[in-house]
Amino acid sequence: xxxxxxxxxxxxxxxxxxxxxxxxxxxxxxxxxxxxxxxxxxxxxxxxxxxxxxxxxxxxxxxxxxxxxxxxxxxxxxxxxxxxxxxxxxxxxxxxxxxxxxxxxxxxxxxxxxxxxxxxxxxxxxxxxxxxxxxxxxxx
Ligand SMILES: CC(C)(COP(=O)(O)OP(=O)(O)OC[C@H]1O[C@@H](n2cnc3c(N)ncnc32)[C@H](O)[C@@H]1OP(=O)(O)O)[C@@H](O)C(=O)NCCC(=O)NCCS
Numbered sequence: 150x151x152x153x154x155x156x157x158x159x160x161x162x163x164x165x166x167x168x169x170x171x172x173x174x175x176x177x178x179x180x181x182x183x184x185x186x187x188x189x190x191x192x193x194x195x196x197x198x199x200x201x202x203x204x205x206x207x208x209x210x211x212x213x214x215x216x217x218x219x220x221x222x223x224x225x226x227x228x229x230x231x232x233x234x235x236x237x238x239x240x241x242x243x244x245x246x247x248x249x250x251x252x253x254x255x256x257x258x259x260x261x262x263x264x265x266x267x268x269x270x271x272x273x274x275x276x277x278x279x280x281x282x283x284x285x286x287x288x289x
Contacts, residue, residue, distance in 0.1 A: 151200040151233060153240045155193040156184075156207075163204040164197070171223040179288035183221075187211075194244060198224075198233050208237040210245070217245040217253035238271055256280055 156164075165180045174180050187195050187209055194210035205228040209221035219241070224233045245253055254276075257265065265275070 151198045151205060151228075151236075153196055153198050153237060156188060156195040156197055158188070160197055160204055164207055167204060167207060167225055168221065168223055170225060173221060173223050176289070177284065177287075182288045183209075194241065196237055196240060198237055200228065206233045206237060208234075208241055210241040212245055212248055212250045215251075217241070217250040219253065219255035222255075234267065235271065 161181065161184055164184060165174075168174050168180055184195075190211075192212065194212060196208045196210060197204050198206035206224040207221055208219065211218040211220065219238070222234055222237065242253060255268070255273075257268075
């Protein structure tokens with residue numbers, strides 16, 4: 150069994166290790182700064198799953214007043230295919246509905262496209278959009 154709770158400050162190092170283990174860190178994102186920025190929002194949408202006092206999964210949720218967002222979904226390889234990611238997403242969805250958020254979305258890097266099946270069985274459909282982005286702060 151595992152519990153789901155919002156991020157607290159002392160989770161920082163464990164989360165970075167988990168993201169590295171799950172190959173989610175990227176050269177253009179400094180994970181520590183990403184976590185500080187998110188924690189400063191104090192929205193309790195950055196969730197962790199904890200089992201036997203170890204962080205086994207994360208889900209950085211968000212709500213911008215128009216759409217809910219999913220980022221940094223990661224489950225430790227030893228705990229995958231046990232429904233942890235499903236439970237995190239469903240937990241986030243409930244929190245977003247309580248905030249009045251009408252729709253939730255996420256961006257998937259093309260290299261992760263094989264997990265589209267995971268999202269589809271949770272009711273997420275692919276949208277025909279082009280994602281444009283501009284980096285405003287370079288963290289390194
Ligand atoms: C993708 C990921 C979050 C799934 O977490 P999980 O806790 O194992 O997922 P669940 O156990 O809730 O999976 C539920 C269902 O989704 C589907 N699914 C899960 N992982 C899948 C994968 N890698 N490929 C295809 N389908 C998958 C399966 O249908 C699964 O049900 P089943 O185990 O009964 O077959 C996890 O594999 C992970 O952290 N991967 C590395 C990082 C990553 O890819 N993050 C996503 C970036 S967008």
